[in-house]
Amino acid sequence: GGSRALEPALSGGMAVPPGLTALPPPLAWPDPALLPPRGPRPRGWAVRRAQPPDPSSPCHPSACTLHMLYPEDTAWATKGAGEPPTAAPRAGGRRREGTGAMPHHRQPGLGAGPEGDLQGSLHLEEHSLEQVQSMVVGEVLKDIETACKLLNIAADPTDWSPGNVQKWILWTEHQYRLPQIGKSFQELSGKDLCAMSEEQFCQRSPGCGDILHAHLDIWKSAAWMKEKAAPGDVRYCGDTSWADSEVDSSCAGQPIHLWQFLKELLLKPHNYGRFIRWLNKDKGIFKIEDSAQVARLWGIRKNRPAMNYDKLSRSIRQYYKKGIIRKPDISQRLVYQFVHPV
DNA sequence: TAACAGGACAATC
DNA sequence: GATTGTCCTGTTA
Numbered sequence: 001g002g003s004r005a006l007e008p009a010l011s012g013g014m015a016v017p018p019g020l021t022a023l024p025p026p027l028a029w030p031d032p033a034l035l036p037p038r039g040p041r042p043r044g045w046a047v048r049r050a051q052p053p054d055p056s057s058p059c060h061p062s063a064c065t066l067h068m069l070y071p072e073d074t075a076w077a078t079k080g081a082g083e084p085p086t087a088a089p090r091a092g093g094r095r096r097e098g099t100g101a102m103p104h105h106r107q108p109g110l111g112a113g114p115e116g117d118l119q120g121s122l123h124l125e126e127h128s129l130e131q132v133q134s135m136v137v138g139e140v141l142k143d144i145e146t147a148c149k150l151l152n153i154a155a156d157p158t159d160w161s162p163g164n165v166q167k168w169i170l171w172t173e174h175q176y177r178l179p180q181i182g183k184s185f186q187e188l189s190g191k192d193l194c195a196m197s198e199e200q201f202c203q204r205s206p207g208c209g210d211i212l213h214a215h216l217d218i219w220k221s222a223a224w225m226k227e228k229a230a231p232g233d234v235r236y237c238g239d240t241s242w243a244d245s246e247v248d249s250s251c252a253g254q255p256i257h258l259w260q261f262l263k264e265l266l267l268k269p270h271n272y273g274r275f276i277r278w279l280n281k282d283k284g285i286f287k288i289e290d291s292a293q294v295a296r297l298w299g300i301r302k303n304r305p306a307m308n309y310d311k312l313s314r315s316i317r318q319y320y321k322k323g324i325i326r327k328p329d330i331s332q333r334l335v336y337q338f339v340h341p342v
Numbered sequence: 343t344a345a346c347a348g349g350a351c352a353a354t355c
Numbered sequence: 356g357a358t359t360g361t362c363c364t365g366t367t368a
Contacts, residue, residue: 257359258358291344291345302359302360304359304360306360306361307360309344309345310344310345310346310361311359311362313345313346313347314347314348314359314360314362315358315359317348318348318358318359320347320348327346333345333346333368343368344367344368345368346366346368347364347365348366349362349363349364350362350363351360351361351362351363352359352360352362353359353360354357354359
């Protein structure tokens with residue numbers, strides 16, 4: 001375990017600048033639209049580290065990646081200080097090691113001589129790297145925010161109930177095409193989950209325990225970062241990326257409506273554009289591209305494993321007489337229209 | 343065959 | 356009571 005990265009599609013093809021071996025372009029978080037079809041995971045997903053892998057280290061590459069990308073001059077760092085709490089002990093240790101290996105930490109001697117051009121280019125490289133690092137970490141945090149919204153769970157895994165844990169596992173399985181693990185983690189709270197080692201994950205889920213553990217590491221690390229950035233504001237709405245959302249249902253703690261859920265998916269085309277997308281945003285016309293996946297996401301969101309498109313569409317049709325959703329003037333399969341578009 | 347329309351009833355809040 | 360999940364029959368593309 002611990003030898004696979006999480007971004008198979010992102011790990012190849014793009015030229016990586018020297019010293020940037022830890023950066024998966026362009027995002028650290030896998031985009032479902034870029035992932036291969038559901039099925040057996042490809043072996044040999046690339047692992048890129050700034051340093052040669054340390055076989056004795058239990059740190060999963062994905063968690064390492066996040067922490068190696070943690071720039072010392074980001075908003076989180078300026079607002080907080082100190083090492084991550086015990087919630088991400090390994091990651092914390094790695095972060096120090098990782099940032100030490102980052103190329104923007106100049107090696108002694110470099111840039112100290114008369115080589116002005118070299119110094120200038122190093123400064124330029126520093127600046128670019130910091131920008132990319134900030135962007136990548138920001139994207140990871142935004143995607144976690146998205147997941148929190150969709151699942152109506154806290155950002156901090158230690159706050160999860162056993163039901164939240166099940167939601168998160170189902171969602172992670174779905175999002176990253178992991179083998180389904182059934183109820184191996186049933187009855188575990190978030191605290192229980194966070195206390196488990198990678199080996200324990202693998203015991204419960206031999207097929208993808210290491211991946212799940214790595215994802216959990218990322219969530220734990222993100223929660224730690226956000227806590228440092230804004231103490232007491234890490235539950236649901238710590239990120240302003242949702243401030244422009246017309247539907248902020250989960251912040252209110254109210255049960256989400258289907259139409260709100262659909263809008264939330266539509267507001268995140270980067271993540272869900274393959275499943276549902278606007279045909280005409282101004283008119284509120286959207287198309288469900290993958291009815292089964294949308295239904296599955298809705299089922300996860302509502303804790304209804306038996307949800308399917310037949311039932312989901314029945315609920316949509318209930319909106320006809322309520323004047324929330326209707327079929328467009330030119331009716332097409334899987335195409336609906338919000339009566340009051342955003 | 344899948345999507346669609348809508349009736350009926352149950353479950354949940 | 357509102358919402359929506361579930362099951363159903365029948366229709367349409």
